Amino acid sequence: MIYILFLIGLVVGSFLEALTYRLPRGENVLRGRSKCPKCKKTIRWHDNIPLISFALLSGKCRDCGEKISTRCPLIEISTAVIFVFIWQFYTGRLPLPLVFVVSSLMIAIFVIDLEHRIIPDSLTFLGLGVVLILFLVTDIPLLYIYLASGAGAALFLLLLNLVTQGRGMGLGDVKLALFSGLVLGYPVVILWILIAFIAGALVGIILITMGRAKLKQKIAFGPFLVFSFLISLVFGEYISFLLFPYL
Numbered sequence: 325m326i327y328i329l330f331l332i333g334l335v336v337g338s339f340l341e342a343l344t345y346r347l348p349r350g351e352n353v354l355r356g357r358s359k360c361p362k363c364k365k366t367i368r369w370h371d372n373i374p375l376i377s378f379a380l381l382s383g384k385c386r387d388c389g390e391k392i393s394t395r396c397p398l399i400e401i402s403t404a405v406i407f408v409f410i411w412q413f414y415t416g417r418l419p420l421p422l423v424f425v426v427s428s429l430m431i432a433i434f435v436i437d438l439e440h441r442i443i444p445d446s447l448t449f450l451g452l453g454v455v456l457i458l459f460l461v462t463d464i465p466l467l468y469i470y471l472a473s474g475a476g477a478a479l480f481l482l483l484l485n486l487v488t489q490g491r492g493m494g495l496g497d498v499k500l501a502l503f504s505g506l507v508l509g510y511p512v513v514i515l516w517i518l519i520a521f522i523a524g525a526l527v528g529i530i531l532i533t534m535g536r537a538k539l540k541q542k543i544a545f546g547p548f549l550v551f552s553f554l555i556s557l558v559f560g561e562y563i564s565f566l567l568f569p570y571l
């Protein structure tokens with residue numbers, strides 16, 4: 325089963341790769357085959373198989389020899405690994421298919437925010453819609469806790485957004501918090517915010533000491549929120565049990 329799931333992860337990752345490339349550029353996400361960004365030739369179906377084609381073509385376009393960006397295999401492998409981890413370790417109350425859909429959306433948000441510093445509303449709202457519909461049609465125990473976690477997390481980030489006058493936290497992050505809190509529930513939502521801030525601070529310090537970023541420079545916070553979300557989603561129940569055994 326793990327191997328099948330890994331393969332599904334590769335295929336989903338391949339779709340996410342195209343999605344994260346097209347969505348910020350305003351291209352149609354669902355229709356149209358992938359093209360080489362340099363010579364614009366449509367990529368043949370047998371050259372579009374996740375990982376395998378990249379390896380066979382040694383990372384180059386068959387037509388013009390242009391290097392294919394390593395973001396393709398990176399996104400594919402990451403998605404597959406995350407899928408396997410979810411399958412192995414997820415112990416939360418949400419149904420697994422939903423967890424896979426939510427994680428895929430989060431991976432897309434990670435890539436787009438990292439590359440373009442925006443979190444597309446379309447992805448956040450799609451996630452919110454899917455989760456809310458599922459909550460309506462199924463009997464998730466303690467539903468109000470999930471709703472309160474989403475609202476609480478969003479309020480907290482909104483407060484930071486107002487205090488820092490939008491310099492630290494964008495409104496995209498606030499909407500993402502509503503979505504994340506709704507999925508994670510309590511007390512994992514606290515862990516999520518903790519890990520995001522610790523990871524953000526650590527990477528910020530590393531970038532500044534390496535001279536790659538200045539103290540006042542804006543670093544997108546979304547990727548840290550997503551990184552922390554995936555850790556919290558997969559291991560949250562274990563970690564929060566260790567950290568806050570009385571919650």
Ligand SMILES: [Zn+2]
Nearest residue numbers: 360363385388
């Ligand atoms: Zn080409």
